[in-house]
Amino acid sequence: EAQVTQNPRYLITVTGKKLTVTCSQNMNHEYMSWYRQDPGLGLRQIYYSMNVEVTDKGDVPEGYKVSRKEKRNFPLILESPSPNQTSLYFCASSAPGTSGSTDTQYFGPGTRLTVL
Amino acid sequence: AQSVAQPEDQVKVAEGNPLTVKCTYSVSGNPYLFWYVQYPNRGLQFLLKYITGDNLVKGSYGFEAEFNKSQTSFHLKKPSALVSDSALYFCAVRGNSGGYQKVTFGTGTKLQVIP
Numbered sequence: 001e002a003q004v005t006q007n008p009r010y011l012i013t014v015t016g017k018k019l020t021v022t023c024s025q026n027m028n029h030e031y032m033s034w035y036r037q038d039p040g041l042g043l044r045q046i047y048y049s050m051n052v053e054v055t056d057k058g059d060v061p062e063g064y065k066v067s068r069k070e071k072r073n074f075p076l077i078l079e080s081p082s083p084n085q086t087s088l089y090f091c092a093s094s095a096p097g098t099s100g101s102t103d104t105q106y107f108g109p110g111t112r113l114t115v116l
Numbered sequence: 117a118q119s120v121a122q123p124e125d126q127v128k129v130a131e132g133n134p135l136t137v138k139c140t141y142s143v144s145g146n147p148y149l150f151w152y153v154q155y156p157n158r159g160l161q162f163l164l165k166y167i168t169g170d171n172l173v174k175g176s177y178g179f180e181a182e183f184n185k186s187q188t189s190f191h192l193k194k195p196s197a198l199v200s201d202s203a204l205y206f207c208a209v210r211g212n213s214g215g216y217q218k219v220t221f222g223t224g225t226k227l228q229v230i231p
Contacts (some may be wrong), residue, residue: 004159014191042122042206042223043160058218090159102152103212107159 002027002031006091006108014116015083021076021111023091031094032074033058033105034066036087049074081115089110118143120209120222128228129197135224137192139207149190150208151181151217160206166190167212179203209220 004025013019025032033048035058045058063085065077068074074093078085089112092105119142141147148167152160164175181192190207190227204220204224210217 033219040125040223043221045218048218080151092160104162104165105152105160107161109159110157 002106004091004093004106004108005076005109006089008111010112012114012116013079015082016080019078019081019113021078021089021113023073023074023076023104023108025074025091025093027093027095028071029093029095029106030071032068033092033094034074034076035066035090036060037090037093038087038108041047046076046089081113084091086089086113086115118180118209118211118218118220120207120220122205122207122222122225125154125223125226126228128230130230131199132196135194135197135201135227135229137205137207137227139190139192139222140188141190141207141209142188143209143211146212146213146215147190148210149181149183150210151175151179151190151192152206152208154204154206154224156203163192163205197227199229199231202227202229 006071007022030051034046035043039042044060047066049055055066090110094105095102121140150165151163153163154160164177166173166183169197174180179194204226206224207222210219
């Protein structure tokens with residue numbers, strides 16, 4: 001089954017304690033993105049990756065890091081989480097320009113993060 | 117900069133009635149437009165997209181959307197709403213240049229279908 005998986009689904013942590021949210025896709029997609037969803041603000045892109053070892057900042061990258069060492073994985077790292085990073089996070093993947101599937105994004109189930 | 121506006125935070129409709137969820141956009145050049153749906157405690161799911169061609173796009177679960185270039189709109193519609201359509205709906209836009217293009221999402225519209 002084609003899917004994007006994220007772990008953990010729920011996480012409560014404290015300010016300053018480093019954490020990683022994993023994301024993996026099994027569709028061989030080149031493009032992957034991280035979004036955060038906040039009430040009234042919709043989805044905002046944090047980082048994206050166009051392929052292995054190619055990443056770039058989205059709209060709200062401050063306080064986050066990413067890496068893309070393998071095509072299927074795109075972890076999101078919070079080196080020193082703060083309460084304003086409390087949010088719902090989604091990973092998404094897509095394939096570039098292939099017939100019929102251009103830019104259709106496949107989303108993971110989400111990770112609800114609370115930073116105390 | 118590209119943007120998407122969903123002017124209604126919430127739309128309520130009676131089951132069996134037609135529904136419309138509004139979306140307007142701003143982007144350089146010709147747009148690629150998308151609708152996604154989010155059910156409670158789930159990720160977003162693709163509903164339909166406009167890339168080129170016919171202005172009326174049909175998608176999953178009986179939904180359709182009409183691209184109107186002059187009004188820069190891409191409203192989502194369904195002739196007869198179901199209670200199971202109750203969810204959060206997001207409109208999104210990207211430009212059509214080659215290579216990777218960032219997708220910008222609207223703030224979402226909560227659809228409530230009343231039995």
